[in-house]
Amino acid sequence: MLDRPATSIRFRRLLLTGAAGNLGSELRPRLKAYCDTLRVSHRSDDIAPAGPGEEIAVADLADKAAVMAMVEGVDAIVHLGGVSTEQSWEAIRDANISGMVHLYEAARLHGVRRIVFASSNHVTGFYRQDQVVSSRDPVRPDGFYGLSKAFGENLAQLYWDRHGLETVSVRIGSSFAAPRDRRMLATWMSYDDTERLVAAALGAPVVGHSIIYGMSDNATTWWDNTPARHIGYRPQDSSEVFRAEVEARQQHVDRGDPATLHQGGMFVRTGPFFDEAV
Amino acid sequence: MLDRPATSIRFRRLLLTGAAGNLGSELRPRLKAYCDTLRVSHRSDDIAPAGPGEEIAVADLADKAAVMAMVEGVDAIVHLGGVSTEQSWEAIRDANISGMVHLYEAARLHGVRRIVFASSNHVTGFYRQDQVVSSRDPVRPDGFYGLSKAFGENLAQLYWDRHGLETVSVRIGSSFAAPRDRRMLATWMSYDDTERLVAAALGAPVVGHSIIYGMSDNATTWWDNTPARHIGYRPQDSSEVFRAEVEARQQHVDRGDPATLHQGGMFVRTGPFFDEAV
Amino acid sequence: MLDRPATSIRFRRLLLTGAAGNLGSELRPRLKAYCDTLRVSHRSDDIAPAGPGEEIAVADLADKAAVMAMVEGVDAIVHLGGVSTEQSWEAIRDANISGMVHLYEAARLHGVRRIVFASSNHVTGFYRQDQVVSSRDPVRPDGFYGLSKAFGENLAQLYWDRHGLETVSVRIGSSFAAPRDRRMLATWMSYDDTERLVAAALGAPVVGHSIIYGMSDNATTWWDNTPARHIGYRPQDSSEVFRAEVEARQQHVDRGDPATLHQGGMFVRTGPFFDEAV
Amino acid sequence: MLDRPATSIRFRRLLLTGAAGNLGSELRPRLKAYCDTLRVSHRSDDIAPAGPGEEIAVADLADKAAVMAMVEGVDAIVHLGGVSTEQSWEAIRDANISGMVHLYEAARLHGVRRIVFASSNHVTGFYRQDQVVSSRDPVRPDGFYGLSKAFGENLAQLYWDRHGLETVSVRIGSSFAAPRDRRMLATWMSYDDTERLVAAALGAPVVGHSIIYGMSDNATTWWDNTPARHIGYRPQDSSEVFRAEVEARQQHVDRGDPATLHQGGMFVRTGPFFDEAV
Amino acid sequence: MLDRPATSIRFRRLLLTGAAGNLGSELRPRLKAYCDTLRVSHRSDDIAPAGPGEEIAVADLADKAAVMAMVEGVDAIVHLGGVSTEQSWEAIRDANISGMVHLYEAARLHGVRRIVFASSNHVTGFYRQDQVVSSRDPVRPDGFYGLSKAFGENLAQLYWDRHGLETVSVRIGSSFAAPRDRRMLATWMSYDDTERLVAAALGAPVVGHSIIYGMSDNATTWWDNTPARHIGYRPQDSSEVFRAEVEARQQHVDRGDPATLHQGGMFVRTGPFFDEAV
Amino acid sequence: MLDRPATSIRFRRLLLTGAAGNLGSELRPRLKAYCDTLRVSHRSDDIAPAGPGEEIAVADLADKAAVMAMVEGVDAIVHLGGVSTEQSWEAIRDANISGMVHLYEAARLHGVRRIVFASSNHVTGFYRQDQVVSSRDPVRPDGFYGLSKAFGENLAQLYWDRHGLETVSVRIGSSFAAPRDRRMLATWMSYDDTERLVAAALGAPVVGHSIIYGMSDNATTWWDNTPARHIGYRPQDSSEVFRAEVEARQQHVDRGDPATLHQGGMFVRTGPFFDEAV
DSSP states (O other): OOOSOOOOEEEEEEEESSSSSSSHHHHHHHGGGGGGEEEEEEESSSOOOOOTTTEEEEEOOOOOHHHHHHHHSSSEEOOOOOSOOOHHHHHHIIIIIIIHHHHHHHHTTTOOEEEEEEGGGGGTSSSSSTOEEETTOOOOOOOOOHHHHHHHHHHHHHHHHHHHOOOEEEEEEEESSOOOOOOHHHEEEOOOHHHHHHHHHHSSSOEEEEEEEEEEEESSOEEEEEGGGOOOOOOOOOOOGGHHHHHHOOOOOOTTTTHHHHHTTGGOOOSSOOOOOO | OOOSSSSOEEEEEEEESTTHHHHHHHHHHGGGGGGGEEEEESSSSSOOOOTTTHHHEOOOOOOOHHHHHHHHSEEEEEOOOOOOOOHHHHHHIIIIIHHHHHHHHHHTTTTTOEEEEEEEEEGGGBBBBBOOOTTOOOOOOSHHHHHHHHHHHHHHHHHHHHHOOOEEEEEOOOOSSSSOOOOOOHHHHHHHHHHHHHHHHHHHSSSEEEEEOOOOOOOOOOOGGGGGGGGGOOOOOOOOGGGGHHHHHHHHHTTSSSHBBTTTTGGGGOOOOOOGGO | SSOOOOOOEEEEEEEEEEETTTHHEEEHHHHHGGGGEEEEEEEOOSSSOOOTEEEEEEOTTOHHHHHHHHHHHOSSEEEEOSSSSSOHHHHHHHIIIIIIHHHHHHHHHHOOOOEEEEEEEGGGTTTTTTEEEESSSSOOOOOOHHHHHHHHHHHHHHHHHHHHEEEEEEEEEEEEOOSSSSTTTHHOOHHHHHHHHHHHHOOSSSEEEEEEOOOOOOOOOOOEGGGGGGGOOOOOOGGGGHHHHHHHHOOOOOOHHHHBBTTTTGGGOOOOOOOHOO | OOHHHHHHOOOOOOOOOEETTTHHHHHHHGGGEEEEEEEEEEESSSSOOOOEEEEEEOOOTOOOHHHHHTTTTSSSSEOOOHHHHHOHHHHHHIIIIIIIHHHHHHHTTOOEEEEEEEGGGGGTSBBBOOEEEEETSSOOOSSSSHHHHHHHHHHHHHHHHHHOOEEEEEEEOEEEESSSSSSSHEEEOHHHHHHHHHHHHHHHOSSEEEEEEEEOOOOOOOOOGGGGGGGGOOOOGGGGGGGHHHHHOOOOTTTTHHHHHHGGGGGGGOOGGGGGGG | OSSSSSSOEEEEEEESSSTSSSHHHHHHHHHHHGGGEEEESSSSSOSOOOOOOOOEEEETTOOOHHHHHTTTTEEEEEOOOOOOSSHHHHHHHHIIHHHHHHHHHHHHHTOOOOOEEEEGGGTTTTEEEHHHHHHOOOOOOSSHHHHHHHHHHHHHHHHHHHHOOOOEEEEEOSSSSSSHHHHHHHHEOOOHHHHHHHHHHHOOOOOSSSEEEEEOOOOOOOOEOOGGGGOOOOOOOOOGHHHHHHHHOOOOOOOTHHHHHTTGGGGGGGGOOOGOOO | OOSSOOOOOOEEEEEEEESSHHHHHHHHHHHGGGGGEEEEEOOOOOOOOOOOTEEEOOOOTTOHHHHHHTTTTTTTEEEOOOOOSOHHHHIIIIIIIIHHHHHHHHHHHTTOEHHHHHHHGGTTTBTEEEEEEEEOOOOOSSSSHHHHHHHHHHHHHHHHHHHHOOEEEEEEOOOOOOOOOOOHHHHOOHHHHHHHHHHHHHOOOOOEEEEEOOOOSSSOOOOEEEGGGGOOOOOOOOOOGGGHHHHHOOOOOTTTTTHHHTTTTGGGSOOGGGGTOH
16 A cells, blocks of 8 residues: 555545455555545455445446446446456456446446546457557457457447546556566556556546556556556556566576467467357 | 459358348349359348348347357358447347357357458547548447447457458448438448448458448548558449539538537437436 | 539628639639629729629728628638738738638637638648648748748637637649649649639538648649548549640759759748848 | 756857746746856846846847847847737737747847747647647647747747757746646646756757657656657656645546646636627 | 650650660660660670660679769669569679669769669568558568668668769569469559659659659559659559459469468568578 | 676577677676676687687678578577678678678578667668657668668568567667767667666567667657567666766857768768779
């Protein structure tokens, strides 16, 4: 947790979806600094009970009515919910595609002003690791998961263009305690930087629909965030302090492996396409 | 119908989906020139019976197994099927999102080499009518329908990047006998030009995943097809011959109406969003 | 004059400024096809008397009140008025800078919807003749005249952004009966094409503030009008029919002369800068 | 004042116009480090008397002869003079448009080599606050003031292209002791950074006509100065230290207000257009 | 041969190198229309004797003194000489690399004003056939031959930047009587269009160093010549008239073959790299 | 030397060519940290004897067989060898053009995976000092030396596209102990930063063919390395600490001198073109 809030903008009631997931658990205590009440939601009641200033909302994103209830009364949403790995098409469709439609319709009907949407670097995972990409480049998803996140971004664009609902789509790299392999030297975003980015996305006066890659100030960089500087995110951490250790552990890479060559890493060759079931 | 085929490339068996729709009915007799057998499919059996060189395949796109059967044995697909107007989210999701996944999985498993996908100008419908857009610009869908077509294009990109399945995504403007209003002076594509475009997309030696706007050689143009010239489409018709009549009928436009200002026309303000049902 | 109007859109009352100038005299009879009443204005009463369907308005552009009266009651304006050559700074300032402010304020206050503004290729006259320029490139005026036209375009942009007043700024090349020298093989716009362009600019449903280079379909081209295709202008003439004669007359060019090297031609080295008066 | 000069390049005689204005008063003592003699000018004699190494020149920019005298004998000019807010068209025309022509003609005739021109972010004030703009993007002035600054930049370009007179046009954001509101978290430039920028602009060996946005190293950034890195300006300050306080004071913004949405802030909706006088 | 010259600009003495090659033999009679004397050169005396208005110059490009003599007294050069297929590195180095240096030094020393250089589409042969490329994209040569042509273009750029010697580099596609395969439907340039292009390149008043792709007005197009429109080349022929026949002959392409996928065709996998000799 | 290696990736055997040159001598001791054995080569035996972990290879780059032997058995190459100043065409051709072909053929045949190629800023030396250039801009070499380096980059691109051999082309600015003049305030790269860059180029998992400008983190910057951020180079030094001294020594520059105006400095007007020998 940062020693002081990254922004002084405070919300009355903030909704955090996916609050029991890996990243959700990390952000849950941090987001309290930015609101009076933090509503934390998860798809089941397998979530830590409400602490002070918290309230729990259980909702399956595929359930339109439950989502409508979950969203009622909140000012802004940090949407981490849904499937975050390559899973079956049906799981991804229900949580990440229909779920996003439910969430945005609910937000529109309840007058929510802004959503911070956890998109993913897998939206552009089929670019090579020797390319530097910005949000202005065409998407190249690396699987059904990335495809669903591209859908989410386009939905956010639609709700901005048509309904004036603002979104910051964060193409999260790898938000972990530390980079786990050489790929993550590029994609890593520290938890503190993740808080900084979410806070900036919540606090900026005007965002329309903005897309930003979620990464720390890493020396190795695949993404150019120039078009998103208006959000005010300045990372303070860097994967560089882990380089020696990570490289020592992984001296060799297999350049014949698509996972080595592409930004999406393992995602470019995993996932339950239908043939597994045929 | 053109007096001779636009390409000499012939397929053994070609699948035309959506064959009983407006555009499908127009293309059905034309596509026979490009294949030995034309398999025509529709979501119900409300379709004209098979003529010489034709075979019928009834399949609901939302039905994975039916789609698998429909695709078996074809060399290439002209995919017009699915919802082509702004309808309920569920209808669009089933036919245009899940339906596309079904179609591409089936095509991949059955070794189909190329798909001509009827995408739509509504993928970029929220650009203004005083802007000239190309396929390199970010999408700005104007509703659930446009959103589903953007999903389809991204899916096509994924199957090219990952599986080598080729697609030409055609962002069809207005394929009708004649332009009906001043907007269509820009968006109109004659039936003959539609055939030319589909033939070029089928016959080009290499297309990867290419995106092209489907329009005739209209004087008023919102779309720049420079990045798609490798497909070899050269429109021969123009909406200009209809200008005097169309403008005489519609002297005035309401510049306060979003439908006047944006490329998507009426689509930018129609459609059964959930609130109609709330 | 075209054998039939280039657009069927008709205005009740159209204002043509600079109507006694070279180009104004050519357009005056042509514009009658596009309106019930053509108000023709000039800075003095040295102008041919009103014919059928015409009315005369004498106004010096530097005279705010006179401009206000001139504009009252018109639907749209074709603004050719002002200085059209390199003259003294004061003359250009009064007619082309203050005059433009007067005109746009008058148009705003009187509710005029659209202005076709005769800008000039001299706005970008300092690009070289071996460069192809579009309206998206930075301006490089070649003198006070070009500078004043750049001012006019920026003013038009301001009135669109702030007041919703639409303008098509036409960067006219050389609108003459025929190209006079090798430079004009690139810059020439026939009178018929000039009418086509003005008609398209008047008739297009939505233009915001659009910038277009005014030229015929010349083989030699310095300007890329791709960003302005939405206006619907398609030139039908070409300087090519004059090439043999023009080149025979002017076999040699002096490549040491800035006028040879730059698009602005003679303008890049003429004009009464103050030193002439010092 | 910096503890040592930002550049070692010294001028014999430097002219500072607008020396009695807000920013002029701040720069006046700072610029002494960069010249033997600092000529300070103002439009009236309401200016602090000459100190050591200073000389006073009173000149109204609208007065051609006075400007000619003011410029005589100087090596370089830091031009802050003229109107710096939205005022009447006539005031802006005289000081910022005619005044600029007078200044540049005088500089050309007297052989001045370089001018640092205080342009303004209001040249592009009609871009939205969720856009990142560079000097390569088309101008979108937000009023007569911004329009006059765009004129000044184009004039500077003309004098470089035609006469070899060099200019750095600085699109100043908000040069104040501290940011006053949330907009200024993006636009703020500290006085020290302002000195750094002016010094870099004066000292760089070659600048032609370069445009740079004047801002500190703020986390929230609307402007991309990549094309101007050759000038050598590296800001050392940041608005970030003021964020907590500024945001606490201004928790809410009115997103229905054009001043909130656009980079120009209040300028996009203020100013004595003629209707106030009608 | 065209029924009349494509330009009226005439040269006193024009040099055509490579005059006994395939394309040289075709251009030799055509170029007489553009000069008083046509000097035709070849690397050996195996060349048809001089006709009226012709003179012969035998010179090996690798022989500096011979090249110097060959160039003496000419006004302009059409340089087709050198190796035009993938050959040994030494052959390409001597004729296309050293030979180009010899030619340009000779041209500079003898005051030649302009060279039309037969570059090649193989300079960008490693782009895919589903990409549209312009001269502004980075080069991607497909072998030693393409590499040598890229060298030649860079040399031409150097001589323009440094010595004011003008060049039009023509990236010739396939200049044959008719397209021979499906690749040539994109790359074909008729002999008449070749003459038109060479004439335009010789006759344009100012070219600096310009790069243009040499192709007819083919429906299938890989190259965007927008940046070269100032040269004034307008192709009149099209490969489309050969499409039916060419496609009928070559129904199938092998998409696993790099020669099918890339613009360079067979060149991307042929050529005597050293290993053949190891 | 850095206090610890910039990357933990180690090679079994690394080849350093040009090891006895200025920069080679500086890098020779530094590169030992990145390999078990450092093979150091020079064109003659005028090179310091092998120290621990070193082996010597003498080879003239123009000698194909010698180069083949030199490359045998190495994992990667840092290629500084060849001519590094403007010399006679023959010297540059033999060492930098034929020499590069020999080196890449040898590397391909011996299975070398990666080359770090010392290219030069003189590849783009004819851009002006008021321009900011990236590797995506067309090359503009300033002499035969720059031309040979452009050739080397294109060769590297060919070997990547065709043979999968990876290269990082480093367009070295000025790698010296300190900047020597005002031009070097922009172009300087400290020896430590040079080591950082070479280490990053060797250690990055995937580079394809990447081009990066070699410079420290200088305030004055002509080059935009955004497209090369994936390499992971972060300079730590800056020329700024030398500014006061350098500028004091060189108060004045001659703006009439091409060497002042262009990025290549003196190179734009030096070099033994043939006329010196005529």
